[in-house]
Amino acid sequence: MHTRTPLADLLGTDDFVGRHIGPTALEQAHMLSVLGVDSVESLLAQTVPASIRMQGALPLPASRTVESVLGELRELASRNHRRTSLIGQGYYGTITPPVIQRNVLENPAWYTAYTPYQPEISQGRLETLLNFQTMIGELTGFPLANASLLDEATAAAEAMTMARRTSKVTGDRFMVHHDTHPQTIAVLRTRAEPIGVEIVVGEVVGGIDAAAPDTFDGCFGVLLSLPTSSGAMPDWRSTIDQAHAAGAVVVVATDLLACVLATPPGQLGADIAIGSSQRFGVPMGFGGPHAAFIATSDALARSLPGRLVGVSTDTEGRPALRLALQTREQHIRREKATSNICTAQVLLANMAGLYASWHGPEGLTRIAERVHRLTSLAAAALTASGATLRNDSWFDTLSVRCDATAVVAAGHAAGLDLRLLDAATVAFSFDETTTLATVHAVLALFGAAAGSDEVDGLPSDGLGSRRTDQFLTQSVFSRLHTETEMMRYLRRLADKDLALDRTMIPLGSCTMKLNAAAEMMPVTWPEFADVHPYAPLDETAGYREMISQLEQMMVAVTGYDAVSLQPNAGSQGEFAGLLAIRAYHRSRGDHDRTVCLIPSSAHGTNAASAVMAGLRVVVVACDEQGNIDMTDLAARAAAAGEQLAAAMVTYPSTHGVFEEGITDICRIVHEHGGQVYVDGANLNALVGLARPGAFGADVSHLNLHKTFCIPHGGGGPGVGPVAVRAHLAPFLPGHPLADEQLVGPVSAAPFGSAGILPISWVYVALMGAEGLRAATVTAILSANYLAARLNDAFPVLYTGAQGRVGHECILDLRPITKATGVTVDDVAKRLMDYGFHAPTMSFPVSGTLMIEPTESETLHELDRFCDAMLGIRAEIERVADGEWPLETSPLRMAPHTAEELLGSWDRPYSREVGAYPVAAARVSKYFPPVSRIDAAFGDRHLVCNCEPLEAYTDAH
Incomplete structure (x- = not known):
């Protein structure tokens, strides 16, 4: 007899939880029988200490359907009312070539891969990273570039510490030109203070007038910008010479599209170039993720932070690629590493490098010339109308003296976002997406009009020193201009690699779980992808509501009281958490609390982050079972006494077990006035079972690219939120362009890599408690x-x-x-x-x-x-x-x-x-x-x- 299925069951839709979790109930029963236990609860009783187990369910809603979750997110996205962004300041409109979006950004063969530490099965993405490095080096005028950094401000901070390592000057001053992006200056200050570096922001004269003879005395490094934040294109050669004469290492923050036309930093004599490749086909995403870069000379190769792809040979003598000079990295050198960065931005670096291959040098030149021509057209019209320009040189940005507040408001009414520089100055930046109609609309705000579509009446083209050499002459930048060739090239590269679309990736401590298509889809929605990180609040209500909800989801999961999503990698979340601990102690007058206890089994990033935060690492022994040696911990905590700042532990431990003594560890550290930092790398073993904020920890960083399904992207992007108990909440990272906090920002954008946060939001909403x-x-x-x-x-x-x-x-x-x-x-x-x-x-x-x-x-x-x-x-x-x-x-x-x-x-x-x-x-x-x-x-x-x-x- 036919059994009638209840209508309620027929009305139900697909079960996402069952699609995400691999083993079926029947398969799990078999697995339990192999283990000799009768239920998962019996297994948990043998695995997770009862002292830390949650009572009851997570305070989150039940699981929902894909249609319901994406529908709600669509509604949130619709609240992001987009004007045309002309804010600039390091973030620009760009056009992602559809062939790259479909075959890379939306292709699991590319976004589910891991960092290429096993090079034989990573040759495809290693090749595109080599192309990226080549592109960066060619455009900036340097022989060497790394395989990407987290964002431009972080790259500036890495360049600062690199300059300090390599300069012969013994002073602790790092000079920053005043016309540098404010977010970069803010991150520099955050990074500099704990390690005893003094940031000096001052005016450095470029061009014909050299800096004053004593300008750079005691400076180990100098940061200049080309273009500057307000849009000027100085010829920095004499300034660079003066800085070199004083022994300073010169860093230039630059724009890749400007480098297509203007003399690049390497040819001006700089030692290091940094910047962002965002405008090479990667959407703004409310701040990220984007691939930053750092380029330098061969002489400084071994001081370069981050990953570096190099050419080697295999056993048959064939050319092969792999990560070079890994002994610089934190997983080997720990507290002596050049940086604590372990996440790069590989997926975005690949997109940017492929953008250069798609357009080639001629196409890039055409885009750059168009952007510059439109800017010059606006400059000519404004000058003819009697307006005063702040700078007499430019690439894509003009700063205009005016009633700034009124002009910005008029721009909003006209559907345009301009940048308020100060009460008397407005700036606007053109980009690849700018049309003549936009130019005319901008000019109308100032009461100006373009007399023609050609530039007349200017003494120069505004660019200053023009580039004269050829660049990007390598074949990969000349043979991929048809979609057929690009599509096949990308397929050939993907076929060389092993990613999650082919096989399980059983990497311990990496959590290579499913990145579901439903989670990935919103990343490319224009309402999320095309939002400037400094857009007015009335344009970003949907984004901010989604972010607020995700923060509360993380609070529910971790048991902490507050979360910041700003850190754009786990390493930066670690750094932010340790800065919060440091600032908390200092707010109480405990300036001597600088000792950080770290188990010998800890990931190298822990030690590197502690040093960056101005702490002194003391290693705690582990016993033969891999557990933290409680006797040694107690002795070290007692020895540190009133100098104890924190203890960093990973839970479950890096040895793959739930240590029974975790609550005792927290108690011992607290008894000596320290704070407990629980590394969230292994949170995938805790969600729904135990919450660090409830079993004694004070702060954790999480890895959304592990536990919460943001894909690893072949080595980035990542998001490393920091979660804290209430007493540390005032010390979470702030941002000069959003909410000021007692601690400065660790990322360039207020919400870090906000463009990929919808992935984790969707995952949690779909899975439910x-x-x-x-x-x-x-x-x-x-x-x-x-x-x-x-x-x-x-x-x-x-x-x-x-x-x-x-x-x-x-x-x-x-x-x-x-x-x-x-x-x-x-x-x-x-x-x-x-x-x-x-x-x-x-x-x-x-x-x-x-x-x-x-x-x-x-x-x-x-x-x-x-x-x-x-x-x-x-x-x-x-x-x-x-x-x-x-x-x-x-x-x-x-x-x-x-x-x-x-x-x-x-x-x-x-x-x-x-x-x-x-x-x-x-x-x-x-x-x-x-x-x-x-x-x-x-x-x-x-x-x-x-x-x-x-x-x-x-x-x-």
Whole structure:
């Protein structure tokens, strides 16, 4: 007999929670049986300490349908009433080429990839990053650029500390030209004060008049701008010479589109150039994310912050790309690192570099000339009408003396946003999207009119020193101007890489979970994408309401009292949290509280951030089980006494377990007057189960690009909100162009990378309280399932008091390495032949692999990974038994390229073993494009840009 389904069930729509979580209820029952427990609640009782467990559900609504959630967000977006933005100030209208939007920004092959620490399976995005570096170097006039930074203001701060490291001047003064973007000056002040740097904002005369002889005395560095914030285009050569004579390192903040026409900073004699690539095809997004850049000379390469892509070779001698000079980075050098930055802006850097390839030097020149011509047209008309311009040179921005408040108000009425410089000056900036009609509308505000569409009556074109050299002569900037060629190029690059669209990425401490299409869709809505970060409040009501709601979602999840979404990376959230602790102590007169206790197992970013915040790192030991040594912690806290500022702990720990003593850790630190910073990197194991703000912590940063589904983008973007208890709330980062706080900003925009915040808002709204808890429980279940299946072959190094792991587990390969010589690197590379990205290698313990499956992987995928690991274990046994010599085994020869497998073959194993180690590999085989890469060769022979066009021609 047919059973009638209740109408209520038929009216219900798709279950997003069931789409996000991989294992079905039946599969979870099987996984529990493997673990020998009867329910997930029984597993949790063995995993999460009862002392920290939440009572009841998260204070969040229930899960909702995709249609309902996106409908509500559409309504919020509709409240962002957009005028034409002419505010400039580092953010400009731009046109994203549809071929790049569809094939990169909206393509999971690009946005779900991880940082390219496994270069053999990352050659596609490494190539586009190399193109980005080449573009930056060519346009700024330097031989070397890194693979992006977080935003322009952060890049300026990184350049400041780089100048301090490399200058021979022993003074602590850093001079900043007064006509620098105010958000940049504000971030510089935030970064400078804790490390004892004095920011001196002053007028430096450029052009014919050199600076006064003593202007730069005691300055280790100088920051100039080209163009300046008000739009001038000074010839800085004499100023740069004067600064160099005083021993200062010269940094120039520049605009890439201006560099197309004007003499770039490198040719003016500067040492470092910084800026943003936003106007190269990346929407404003209410402040981000955008790829900033830093470029310099070869001599300063080893002081360069952030990631650097370089050319090396693989074992067959073929050119191959990888991240160069990694010994500079925080995950290795900890408190001695050049920077605490571990998130870059790879996805946005790729878009900007591809924008340059799409347009080429001729197209970029046409865009730049058009922008400059329209600006000159406005300058001529204003001058003819009797208006006074503040500057006699310009690229895209004019500053006009007038009744500023009245003109800005008139602009609003006409649908135009202008920038209020001061009571007597208005500025406006033109960009790629500016039309003649917009120019005429702007002129009408000043009572001026363009006599013709050509520029007449000006003594010069306003640009100052023009560029005369050729640039972007490399083939990648000349052969991708048709959509067919660009589309196929992007497909070829994507095919070289392994991302979540192909396979599970089991990286421990990285939380490579599903980035659902429904979450990603709002990012490209114009109502979110095309909003200037300093737009008037009446234009951004929807954005601000969405942000406020997301802040409250994070408060509900964490148990804290206040949240700032401004930090645009986890590292910046760490920094902001530590600044809050520092400012809190200082507000109470406790200026001597500068000691920060950090466990030996902590991520290197913790130590680097503490040093940036002006704190002194004291390392706390861990015991043999990987837990913080409570005796050592108590002793170190007591020894610090009234100098104790904070303790930083990760929870669950970096060893993959829920430490039973977390509440005791908080108590000990508090007893000595310190604050407890809980690193939120592993929050995916806590959501819905425990809240740091409720079990004793004072502050945490979160990673929206881990726990809350913002994609990793191949190495960025990220968002690192900082959450605090009430007593620290006054010390959250402020912003000079929004709400002033006791602590300055850590990002250029008031809400950081606001353009991707809708992703996390949608995720939380779709999952609801029960769905979020179910995701956490499933992540813990999946990790314990993997640990149980693999423990006999690869012992799990650390477990909790009842033999369970948290949401990740560490496999100990050290006994295998000692017995056979097979290393974690061998296993990582061999996994590529099985179609997998490697787990995290040698962190937090050298010679181990850390695995985090997340809740999104199905039982089938979990088992496929286990089968791959067990297959590798069987191969290790063949090495141990002497059947295969280690050096010519498939482990040491991995990964295997198609070219190798089709070539001559003299190895002790068959081609089939190399290519298809398991039958499942035949179904959807991924062939790495290169074999194992020689990283040391690339560091010894540093090449970090593309070949010129003639090299490509010769090779073909």
